[in-house]
Amino acid sequence: MVTMAVPTRTSEADDGRGSSRRPMYEGSTQYRHWRYSIQQLRDLRASLNKAAVSVIRNAFEVDLTGSSAGVSFLTPDEELLLVKLYIGKVGQLCGHFRFPEEVEATAISYLKRFYLKNTVMDWHPKNVMLTTLFLATKTTNNPISLESYTTHIPKTTPSDVLDLEFLVAQSLNFEFKIWHAHRALWGIYLDIQNLPDISLEKLQETYQIAVKHVRTSRLTDAELVYTPSQVALAAFSMASPDFAAAWAQSKGAESILSIVKDIEEMISRDGAGPDVERVRDVDRRLRLCKNPEKVVGSKAYLAKKAEQETKEKEKRAKKAGETKRAMESGDPFGEELDSQNGRDGSSLDEDDDD
Amino acid sequence: MSRPTSNWLRGSIVRKSVLPSSAQSTRSSTPALGLNGANVSTIGSSTPLPASSSTFTGVSAGGGVKDPTNKISEFSSQEDQCPVCKSDRYLNPRLRLLVSACYHKMCESCIDRLFTLGPAPCPICNRTLRKLAFMPQTFEDLTVEKEVAVRRRLARDFNKRREDFPDLKSYNDYLEEVEDITFNLINDIDVPQSEERILKFRRENAALIEANIQRDESYASSLRQQEEAERRAREERARVLALEEEEQRRTKEMDKMELIDVLENSAEDVDAKKLVAAAARRQREKEREKRAAAQQAEAANALSARAQRSRTAAQSAIPDAPHVPIQDDWYAYEDKYALRAGGYFDPASEAVRRDREGIMRAGGYMVEEAWERALRCAVAGLDIAPLTSSAVSTSDPIPLPTNGDVIMASV
Numbered sequence: 001m002v003t004m005a006v007p008t009r010t011s012e013a014d015d016g017r018g019s020s021r022r023p024m025y026e027g028s029t030q031y032r033h034w035r036y037s038i039q040q041l042r043d044l045r046a047s048l049n050k051a052a053v054s055v056i057r058n059a060f061e062v063d064l065t066g067s068s069a070g071v072s073f074l075t076p077d078e079e080l081l082l083v084k085l086y087i088g089k090v091g092q093l094c095g096h097f098r099f100p101e102e103v104e105a106t107a108i109s110y111l112k113r114f115y116l117k118n119t120v121m122d123w124h125p126k127n128v129m130l131t132t133l134f135l136a137t138k139t140t141n142n143p144i145s146l147e148s149y150t151t152h153i154p155k156t157t158p159s160d161v162l163d164l165e166f167l168v169a170q171s172l173n174f175e176f177k178i179w180h181a182h183r184a185l186w187g188i189y190l191d192i193q194n195l196p197d198i199s200l201e202k203l204q205e206t207y208q209i210a211v212k213h214v215r216t217s218r219l220t221d222a223e224l225v226y227t228p229s230q231v232a233l234a235a236f237s238m239a240s241p242d243f244a245a246a247w248a249q250s251k252g253a254e255s256i257l258s259i260v261k262d263i264e265e266m267i268s269r270d271g272a273g274p275d276v277e278r279v280r281d282v283d284r285r286l287r288l289c290k291n292p293e294k295v296v297g298s299k300a301y302l303a304k305k306a307e308q309e310t311k312e313k314e315k316r317a318k319k320a321g322e323t324k325r326a327m328e329s330g331d332p333f334g335e336e337l338d339s340q341n342g343r344d345g346s347s348l349d350e351d352d353d354d
Numbered sequence: 355m356s357r358p359t360s361n362w363l364r365g366s367i368v369r370k371s372v373l374p375s376s377a378q379s380t381r382s383s384t385p386a387l388g389l390n391g392a393n394v395s396t397i398g399s400s401t402p403l404p405a406s407s408s409t410f411t412g413v414s415a416g417g418g419v420k421d422p423t424n425k426i427s428e429f430s431s432q433e434d435q436c437p438v439c440k441s442d443r444y445l446n447p448r449l450r451l452l453v454s455a456c457y458h459k460m461c462e463s464c465i466d467r468l469f470t471l472g473p474a475p476c477p478i479c480n481r482t483l484r485k486l487a488f489m490p491q492t493f494e495d496l497t498v499e500k501e502v503a504v505r506r507r508l509a510r511d512f513n514k515r516r517e518d519f520p521d522l523k524s525y526n527d528y529l530e531e532v533e534d535i536t537f538n539l540i541n542d543i544d545v546p547q548s549e550e551r552i553l554k555f556r557r558e559n560a561a562l563i564e565a566n567i568q569r570d571e572s573y574a575s576s577l578r579q580q581e582e583a584e585r586r587a588r589e590e591r592a593r594v595l596a597l598e599e600e601e602q603r604r605t606k607e608m609d610k611m612e613l614i615d616v617l618e619n620s621a622e623d624v625d626a627k628k629l630v631a632a633a634a635r636r637q638r639e640k641e642r643e644k645r646a647a648a649q650q651a652e653a654a655n656a657l658s659a660r661a662q663r664s665r666t667a668a669q670s671a672i673p674d675a676p677h678v679p680i681q682d683d684w685y686a687y688e689d690k691y692a693l694r695a696g697g698y699f700d701p702a703s704e705a706v707r708r709d710r711e712g713i714m715r716a717g718g719y720m721v722e723e724a725w726e727r728a729l730r731c732a733v734a735g736l737d738i739a740p741l742t743s744s745a746v747s748t749s750d751p752i753p754l755p756t757n758g759d760v761i762m763a764s765v
Contacts, residue, residue, distance in 0.1 A: 022684060040743070183731045188732045232732065
């Protein structure tokens with residue numbers, strides 16, 4: 001795989017492990033599929049935004065020619081702003097439901113990952129946020145019934161949550177396991193007690209502050225760029241640079257302190273919640289530039305539906321024809337799979353969903 | 355009329371062992387051969403079968419079902435009525451219906467009346483019948499009776515086994531053929547052709563059939579011998595036990611007599627109580643010795659039984675495949691952290707650790723494992739530098755949909 005060749009370790013000399021053994025974290029989907037550079041994130045969001053804008057513009061034209069001229073579409077940064085607002089909402093909801101921190105962190109990660117595959121203009125983050133939180137309760141083994149979930153959230157029906165569930169899971173590539181920074185922070189807090197001359201009261205105080213910083217870091221892209229242990233160490237370093245430096249030294253990882261500095265900077269720069277007035281403005285504009293194909297009842301929506309239906313009808317007709325041919329040729333179960341593969345292997349993968 | 359309160363009055367199935375006298379009496383009136391009716395009538399002039407001589411003694415009433423253990427009972431019910439003379443249980447409490455070779459029921463008196471002077475036509479279907487070919491009814495349903503008879507007859511000739519065939523296909527073909535013939539005979543379809551097929555099979559496989567019969571017989575006789583040996587061993591054990599008990603009783607008696615003798619003849623100054631106590635002590639000692647001996651014998655028995663069991667187990671046991679532990683090449687950062695033996699100062703897990711009744715740990719939760727996981731998480735990937743390249747494709751092997759929308763079946 002391509003990703004395996006990419007990592008350039010800062011400290012390759014000090015690890016005494018055998019070359020054949022792969023570190024566990026590097027086997028995780030988080031490392032393999034959800035790790036980006038800052039530049040990559042920016043490019044990815046820009047290209048998603050661009051693609052969505054062109055699709056929506058076309059859809060507007062289908063609805064009414066020339067109607068897309070006056071629409072001001074959202075920029076990638078504005079999209080991100082909206083997502084950030086709903087990341088904050090996840091925390092509020094978790095406080096309301098008294099969910100453990102793991103649920104909150106998982107839901108937020110899902111939300112961020114979802115908007116690396118989709119755009120706000122297609123799927124409004126309000127519903128996506130509800131779905132990711134509900135999905136996170138299930139994947140982290142803190143289940144709650146759908147009824148009690150939706151009845152405690154105003155103006156929400158079960159279908160709001162469930163309609164998007166499969167889409168969200170699919171966008172996440174069904175990779176639900178997340179390595180969390182808050183767990184790493186707990187590990188650091190425990191391990192630091194092994195260092196000599198540690199005042200427990202001071203450590204406890206530092207830990208409480210660091211936990212807050214980890215929570216702040218969830219508003220940023222830190223988890224998509226850095227490993228959870230690095231984010232945790234950065235949070236710890238923000239609370240007490242001395243402790244963090246001492247611990248890093250004990251682990252022989254002083255060299256990552258420069259990375260930690262970057263993360264700290266990122267957290268303090270992006271960690272603030274979005275400005276409410278700006279978000280309100282973005283939301284107002286979003287109502288105008290939403291993908292009409294996703295708005296039930298519009299012409300574009302109907303056109304898309306019709307297109308899908310003709311496609312499906314064609315597929316069904318093709319399948320029926322094949323079955324009929326097979327029946328006529330004698331073997332009702334068709335020929336050997338190999339020969340069919342050779343004839344039209346391209347159509348095989350589309351046949352499994354009906 | 356005085357009615358004996360026998361089982362058959364209640365319409366239940368009568369066991370032959372319950373009514374030995376009636377079985378005896380009926381045998382004299384309708385002497386039945388071990389050969390059942392189907393054999394006699396359908397095979398006709400074929401060679402006599404080897405089983406014929408032995409079954410005569412085996413079945414007490416020349417039964418439809420060959421049963422040397424006498425466990426299968428003859429069928430009879432309260433509603434029995436002879437279809438020929440219309441007499442029923444009310445008129446004749448000793449009514450016994452027998453089944454002809456054409457599977458029609460008749461009472462014994464009708465059989466006597468019609469067939470004493472030699473073969474005569476069946477009053478129901480006009481087929482020629484003989485007196486000897488009537489058999490007692492075992493099953494309530496006569497089609498079952500017929501099927502059992504046909505199957506038993508065919509099993510005598512068609513006794514090939516899986517080992518006699520080169521492959522499964524030919525064995526299945528053979529079974530198919532047997533089933534085919536059986537079905538035809540039971541339902542009276544193409545009877546002459548089926549008989550022809552049976553004869554042909556017998557001609558072709560005479561030697562093999564004979565060999566299989568002998569094999570079956572030797573197996574049965576070995577089973578019989580084993581049973582006999584077991585029975586003998588049981589009897590022997592019971593005899594030894596009885597002997598021992600008798601011996602014990604006698605010694606007890608003798609001890610008692612002895613004690614009385616001593617008491618009678620002892621001098622004045624000896625305390626009678628002491629004498630009795632001494633005797634009781636001796637008695638107890640003896641008993642203890644005996645018990646120890648019995649225990650030893652039992653232990654030896656158990657040992658030999660266990661040895662036998664293990665021998666048979668060794669014969670039937672299939673050796674396990676050697677155990678291969680899970681082998682992966684994941685590195686879990688073991689050298690990067692060490693779990694502190696004395697535990698940690700950790701208010702977050704305070705409740706779990708103080709939980710004396712173990713309610714929180716009931717599911718197998720161990721705070722040490724949670725700690726270890728956190729520690730591992732704290733050092734995992736600590737030295738991985740962030741990506742710096744700007745090409746999206748290198749870090750994202752999942753192809754992105756071109757229109758920014760995940761393809762979905764329906765929303």
